[in-house]
Amino acid sequence: MKDMTDNGPLIPRQRDMHPVPYDPDYKTSVPRSPKWPLLSMESTPSEETGPRFGNSLLGPLDNNLILNFSKDGSPAIGERILMHGRVLDENARPVPHTLVEIWQANAGGRYRHVKDNYLAPLDPNFGGCGRTITDAEGRYQFLTIRPGAYPWPNRANDWRPMHIHISVFGHSFGQRLITQMYFEGDPLIDRCPIAATIKNRSQLDRLVAPLDMARARPLDFLAYKFDIVLRGRRQTMFENRLEGM
Amino acid sequence: MVQPLDTLIETPSQTAGPYVHIGCIPTFAGLPGVYPQDLGLSPIAPGAKGQIITITGAVIDGTGWALRDAMMESWQPDAAGLFAGQEGADPAVSGFCRFAADKDSGLFALTTVKPGPVPQRGGAMQAPHISLWVVARGINIGLSTRIYFEDEDNSTDPLLARIEQRPRVDTLIAKKTGEGQYRFDIRLQGDHETVFLDI
Ligand SMILES: [Fe+3]
Numbered sequence: 001m002k003d004m005t006d007n008g009p010l011i012p013r014q015r016d017m018h019p020v021p022y023d024p025d026y027k028t029s030v031p032r033s034p035k036w037p038l039l040s041m042e043s044t045p046s047e048e049t050g051p052r053f054g055n056s057l058l059g060p061l062d063n064n065l066i067l068n069f070s071k072d073g074s075p076a077i078g079e080r081i082l083m084h085g086r087v088l089d090e091n092a093r094p095v096p097h098t099l100v101e102i103w104q105a106n107a108g109g110r111y112r113h114v115k116d117n118y119l120a121p122l123d124p125n126f127g128g129c130g131r132t133i134t135d136a137e138g139r140y141q142f143l144t145i146r147p148g149a150y151p152w153p154n155r156a157n158d159w160r161p162m163h164i165h166i167s168v169f170g171h172s173f174g175q176r177l178i179t180q181m182y183f184e185g186d187p188l189i190d191r192c193p194i195a196a197t198i199k200n201r202s203q204l205d206r207l208v209a210p211l212d213m214a215r216a217r218p219l220d221f222l223a224y225k226f227d228i229v230l231r232g233r234r235q236t237m238f239e240n241r242l243e244g245m
Numbered sequence: 246m247v248q249p250l251d252t253l254i255e256t257p258s259q260t261a262g263p264y265v266h267i268g269c270i271p272t273f274a275g276l277p278g279v280y281p282q283d284l285g286l287s288p289i290a291p292g293a294k295g296q297i298i299t300i301t302g303a304v305i306d307g308t309g310w311a312l313r314d315a316m317m318e319s320w321q322p323d324a325a326g327l328f329a330g331q332e333g334a335d336p337a338v339s340g341f342c343r344f345a346a347d348k349d350s351g352l353f354a355l356t357t358v359k360p361g362p363v364p365q366r367g368g369a370m371q372a373p374h375i376s377l378w379v380v381a382r383g384i385n386i387g388l389s390t391r392i393y394f395e396d397e398d399n400s401t402d403p404l405l406a407r408i409e410q411r412p413r414v415d416t417l418i419a420k421k422t423g424e425g426q427y428r429f430d431i432r433l434q435g436d437h438e439t440v441f442l443d444i
Contacts, residue, residue, distance in 0.1 A: 028383030038443035051341035103268025
């Protein structure tokens with residue numbers, strides 16, 4: 001029997017729980033934000049299906065950013081951290097076997113990218129990307145270094161708080177989400193115009209990963225926990241309308 | 246006070262930023278070798294059934310400038326309207342593609358098989374379309390839209406029928422520029438702003 005919560009339409013997005021598209025303090029959003037309202041509609045198979053990726057995709061170091069760019073096995077420079085958590089849906093059920101990708105700056109706050117010419121040096125052993133697939137309980141983990149804060153051209157002296165970018169698929173194309181993880185205690189979070197595009201404070205707090213000493217490994221790495229909630233699907237058990245598929 | 250709900254709220258989005266390519270298409274971003282190849286290089290494998298088409302376009306901001314840093318993902322069924330994983334679906338169609346605007350011209354190109362029509366809940370038929378998701382620096386939550394085709398019958402498509410301002414329907418329709426060739430521009434803002442979906 002198919003699980004009923006996998007049959008219904010996607011729960012509509014609560015747009016007020018997300019960042020505002022247009023925010024003058026984040027200058028690039030000004031010309032890149034739609035002005036017309038979105039067209040709201042119940043999801044269809046086009047949004048309810050989505051790509052699936054198997055574990056055969058993964059190499060052994062894909063979720064180890066400390067080593068996955070190193071040519072000779074030397075570790076990347078920086079504070080060693082474990083980033084871990086669960087992917088759940090709005091019905092509080094785990095999302096198993098889904099692809100999670102991350103990217104980040106190095107310990108000095110520099111990205112390995114042609115357009116990043118910040119003063120901080122590149123680390124020859126650090127690339128800055130990783131990926132993994134959640135297990136049967138929706139759990140994932142990455143071993144990486146804590147990224148540095150970095151300045152960016154926006155207002156005259158804007159700095160990004162330390163952050164890791166995260167991309168998650170879920171099982172439906174309509175669940176697709178990209179977000180950023182911040183670190184507990186970083187004073188730059190409250191000064192960041194990108195973080196401030198989220199107007200609901202408790203929603204912004206959900207992007208701040210707490211230090212998790214229960215998962216820190218003595219003499220090796222600290223740990224930060226970051227759970228991710230994707231859109232869920234409405235239960236359809238009392239609906240007698242014919243299912244489309 | 247009332248009982249707490251057992252449901253959770255979706256994690257808020259944040260912009261993909263200027264370096265999304267590092268995480269999603271690292272070989273394209275100049276980090277070869279981390280993965281054997283970038284994910285979603287093509288939505289089809291050799292032998293895919295149906296008409297092979299190429300859709301070219303640009304993501305254009307409110308000033309008329311084509312974004313050089315946009316990344317897109319497409320999702321679609323095979324030529325018979327079946328999605329990967331569904332019974333009878335063409336094994337040569339994964340249906341998923343990741344592609345980026347060219348860093349010099351801003352142009353993107355998607356080569357795929359033309360999708361078939363897909364029924365929606367209740368049985369109404371949707372005209373052939375490709376779902377598209379656009380992220381970039383300055384886009385705080387990924388933008389969803391659809392590519393329909395000028396040479397298909399779009400007259401009874403339920404989504405297009407919901408667009409009240411009829412001149413806007415045209416923003417979702419790829420224009421045929423040659424045999425198997427289409428043009429589809431995404432306008433984030435301004436004249437002919439693309440219809441984006443909350444779906
Ligand atoms: Fe960043």
